[in-house]
Amino acid sequence: MKIGYIGLGLMGGPLARNLIRAGQNVLVYDLNNDAIARTLAAGTTGSAAAKAEDMADCDVIFTSLPLPVHIKEVMMSEHGLLTKMKQGSIYIDVSTIDPTTAEEIENFAKARGVGFVGCPLGKGPAQAEKAEEPIFAGGDKATFEKVLPILNRVGAPVHYLGGVKQAYAFKVISNMIGMTNLAVLAEGLHLGNQAGIDAKQFLELLAETGANSFQLQVRGPWIVNNDFANRFGVSLALKDVRLGCEMADSWGYDARFTKQAKKFYEQAEQKGLGREDCNAVYKVL
Structure with missing residues (x-):
């Protein structure tokens, strides 16, 4: 089986490397040559494509791209890969996009005899590198079952949610809550600082209360240690909460708390913090 992988950033790179480590025949592509080199260093079964179109004969193609517009350009444009992929091949996307775009992609692929499985991811680059990234899959059940062995090589656990709408909606909602x-x-x-409470003790005590959370456990210590290195940047966080607010609006629901949080991430980006970790929202509050 020949696998193509487009987008080797903080999330895509680790997943592609997991496939290479597993001995899969993987053809990779990214605009960043350093990202390609890091990925190919994972093993001997990977190779680089000169351009995305060179992947047209792959049996399975992954994309991990920043925005819906990038996916549409690469996959659905006049010369996009979905117009060139062979009948019966399968397209897997692990990006974070809105459910409406996901359904549009699914219909576009289906009309050309290509299966589509949406597989947004649950955690960060560290988990992705260890193949411990939760995967939330959606799409045709038979198509999902065909690619399940591949998905099990790139992450775990793999959850099947039903349609692509459910998979991508879950990821967007998860990020709305998290951010x-x-x-x-x-x-x-x-506020704890204003009260004069030692910051490290503050985090330890919060963990014993109803205020405990993933963000407290992971990003709380980073904030206290002034560690704002980019694991999941402000700009990506803003993109996701914006997608969530737009999704909610399209369903007639006013996501008031998320809209308020979105304002803070917008302020952080406006202050030039877009490439710092999303915990840099601390700097504008």
Whole structure:
């Protein structure tokens, strides 16, 4: 089986490397040559494509790209890969996009005899590198079952949610909750500082209360240690909460808490913090 992988950034790179480590025949492509080199260093079964179109004969193609517009350009444009892929091949996307775009991609692929499975991811680059990235899959069940052995090589656990709408909606909602929680945590840390509570003790004690959370456990210590290195950047966080607010609006629901959090991430980006980790929202609260 020949696998193509487009997009070797913080998330895509580790997943592609997991495939190479597993001995899969993987053809990779990215605009960044350093990202290609890091990925190919994972083993001997990977090779680089000169351009994305060179992957047209692959049996399975992955994409891990920043925005819906990038996916549409690479896969659905006049010369996009979905117009060139062979009948019966399968396209897997692990990006974070909105459910409406996902359904549009699925219909576009189906009309050309290509299967589509949406597989947004649950955690960060560290988990992805160890093949411990939760995967939330959606799409035709038979197509999903065909690629399940491949998905099990790139991450775990793999959850099947039904359609692509459910898979991508879950990921967007998860990020809405996580990023809003992070903003509240940042606010709480400022208040704890105002109260004169030792920051490290503050985190330890919060973990024993109803305020405990993934963001507290992971990003709380980073904030206290002034560690804002980019694991999941402000700009990506803003993109995801924006997608969530737009998704909610399209369903007639006013996501008020997320909209408030979005304002803080917008301020952080406006202050030039877009390439710092999303915990940099602490700096604008």
